[in-house]
Amino acid sequence: MNKMIRAVGCGFLLSVCAMSNGHANELHDARAPEWLIGHYKGGNKHVHHDDYTLVVEGNGRAQVYDRDRSRNNHAGHYTRAGEIEWDDGTRSRVTRTARGVNLTLVGHGNDLAIYERDRSGPLDNIRD
Numbered sequence: 628m629n630k631m632i633r634a635v636g637c638g639f640l641l642s643v644c645a646m647s648n649g650h651a652n653e654l655h656d657a658r659a660p661e662w663l664i665g666h667y668k669g670g671n672k673h674v675h676h677d678d679y680t681l682v683v684e685g686n687g688r689a690q691v692y693d694r695d696r697s698r699n700n701h702a703g704h705y706t707r708a709g710e711i712e713w714d715d716g717t718r719s720r721v722t723r724t725a726r727g728v729n730l731t732l733v734g735h736g737n738d739l740a741i742y743e744r745d746r747s748g749p750l751d752n753i754r755d
Contacts (some may be wrong), residue, residue: 667743690703725745
């Protein structure tokens, strides 16, 4: 009986270690849904509304950058939870709209960024 408990305990410990190393994390590395893939223009609804570009690739990678790509650049990835997890650890909930997407900073419901699809952006290299 003790050997079985130890084996179950070791198996649990190994699965926790694998999850912490990103090998079994079901939320990360999700492919983006077809409707989300593409280029968008927009930004925070209170400031710089159209000063930013959001790019979401088919493999789930996401990037936000300003017009000259010199400041406020963020990279992240789409998760199976329907969010983009940014490299700084923050997360934005993704909501599909008629014209594009809204990103709401998780934990800050009034921090809303509105993005409209930019049909002039290059689409040939982002499906991955």
